[in-house]
Amino acid sequence: MLLIPCPFCGPRAEIEFRCGGEAHIVRPADPATLDDAQWADHLYFRRNPKGVHHERWWHVHGCRRWFHLTRDTVSDRILAVYPVGSRSPLASREDER
């Protein structure tokens, strides 16, 4: 079980949280202009990397707030915690969609 450092409540057990999946998937600004392939990419296609991953977490059984984590998917080690609406201190070019 992960020990997750909620930026609002401090370190708590993973069972208090819900993972919201890959972070920074931006909702299309002008949906009517997207073709099917772009919709597929937005809805279904994911980086799913073996290594550094930025993801959304929700402290559902705590403060009920959302925040972001950067985690290594091989060691499961949490590398950074940062607020919604900002970029990870570990963000790289590969993260761009």
Add this chain to the structure above:
Amino acid sequence: MVRYSIFTLARNALTGHEHWPRAWRSPDPRPAYEVVIVGGGGHGLATAYYLAKEHGIRDVAVLERGWLGGGNTGRNTTIVRSNYLHPESAALYDHAVKLWRDLSQVLNFNVMYSDRGVMMLAHSQHDVHILKRHVHANRMAGVDNEWLSPQEAKEYCPPLSIDPRARYPVLGAALQRRGGVARHDAVAWGYARAADALGVDIIQNCEVTAIRRDGARVVGVETTRGYIATKKLGLVVAGHTSVLCAMAGFRMPLESVPLQALVSEPVKPVFPCVVMSNTVHAYISQSDKGELVIGAGTDQYVSYSQRGGLQVIEHALEAICELFPMFSRMRMMRQWGGIVDVTPDRSPIIGKSPVEGLYLNCGWGTGGFKATPGSGHVFAWTIAKDEPHPLAAPFSLDRFTTGRLIDEAAAAAVAH
């Protein structure tokens, strides 16, 4: 290949079993092959076997970064069934169930397929409706599946508690009698041995580290044992599919998550069938060695760690103890995780990719062992003819673009 039989067994017994030949060769990779399959799990090995057997394509290599069956094939709880909701799925999985029946004879290797029946429990009105809908849909698709009352369920599986005061009472069950279990390692070894005998090179400890393209076409792979050229590349790497597709320059609609299982100390035969409960997230059977084989759920986050959280196992065992109170004092011996590649609609992806000559067989997620023979069979056809086998066609990658999803996720909540 030495044919296994009672006579070879007796002959080798006379010499103290010291002269059995290796079941397959261990060749060095050649510089080029007509077809290269990446991934030496059941699906990759079955693909190679059917390429050689049914399509006469013997210039084939299977590249495995570890040992055969060391991925999900050797980590799964081996439940085999075909009572999926949608006709496309029922047809695909039933193709496999039919191949399981005489697989031991066909491969001359005992895969220990045992059709002891798979029973899925309903714990709420919602479960009852869903499972009955499955029963009806399966009958229309020509796949056996029948509804049992709680009493009938208990008759089929005496250890089951149908106490109405339970937290998750048993309100009924769906039973597929042709379903069952098989020996996971034997499936990998049986296909490996049979493929090797037809000329396929099985190369272990050989990790693919890059995929080489010439424009839109695949031309070969870099491996830890050198460059191998090929015009046809099949990726059958389960949880690592996104990693290999990234090497070829495209993304996939997949997320890789840990899925766990565990086994108990071995005991005398006490458990006659397979029982699954999607609602409480547990499934159980007894192996021929006597261990209870128990499956748990997935972790909620992407991970390649091959370990899962302990709370997931705890949750599964709580359910097992409530459904089968007699197991509450059993000791668990081993626990492990595998990395499963989950699609948004919980159906597999079989067919072509955006790169010419690169074929995909993945997305089997938490429930692909049952499909091993059928998956290999239709995938070999797809590679050999460069067009999808009719049973595989609905499972193309472009369904995520056209929107023709085959949504077994909504249908089952989990799928094994």
